[in-house]
Amino acid sequence: MxxxxxxxxPKPEILDPQGQAVARALPRLGxxxxxxxxxxxxxxxxxxxxxxxxxxAKIAEGFLANPVIEQWTIRRVDA
Amino acid sequence: MxxxxxxxxPKPEILDPQGQAVARALPRLGxxxxxxxxxxxxxxxxxxxxxxxxxxAKIAEGFLANPVIEQWTIRRVDA
Known part of the structure; x- marks a missing residue:
């Protein structure tokens, strides 16, 4: 195995409200x-x-990501 | 920067329904x-x-993860 x-x-040109919420909250939190x-x-x-x-590559493109709005990286690591 | x-x-002992759904779907999809x-x-x-x-570490533990049910890794990469 x-x-x-x-x-x-999300692709760079796609808005990312979740990320923006974190970025805006951090200064408020100190x-x-x-x-x-x-x-x-x-x-x-x-x-x-x-x-x-x-x-x-087929699994990632077809089932893990939405190629219209997302990009992805695949890497093998030591288990 | x-x-x-x-x-x-999710911690290993925590169920992960989203991951399980993907794992169960893949054989069906060939x-x-x-x-x-x-x-x-x-x-x-x-x-x-x-x-x-x-x-x-404080940002990750306090605002990105839920320490009760999740574990996390932090790494610096080339921008």
Missing amino acids: ARVVVDVM FSGVGEVRQGRHFELDVDDTVDDETL | ARVVVDVM FSGVGEVRQGRHFELDVDDTVDDETL
Whole structure:
């Protein structure tokens, strides 16, 4: 088994109200020095060694992300 | 400015219905070989160089994650 991480983020041109809410709240809460905050989703998949990168790309594009408004990265990590 | 990534995941003992839904759907959709899937949140923060690791830890624990049910990792990456 291998561990695969897929990070899905709103595209840069897409508004991110959740991230903006965090960014606006931090100064109020006493934390300065944080500029932009963007929030996305983080997936961890345990996959058999037989699952190739092409299959992972299809899974990410088709089922984990919305390609119209999101971008994503796929990386294999040590389990 | 530095880029900081915070990944927030449900603790291992916490059920993750969203991840389970993905894991159960994949075989139906023709993708075999994927075992467990867990879903969390991925934050990207642009922070001034004056923001130290202790401050980042407080922000993550207090405002990005729910320490009762979630665990998180903080890492600095190249912007």
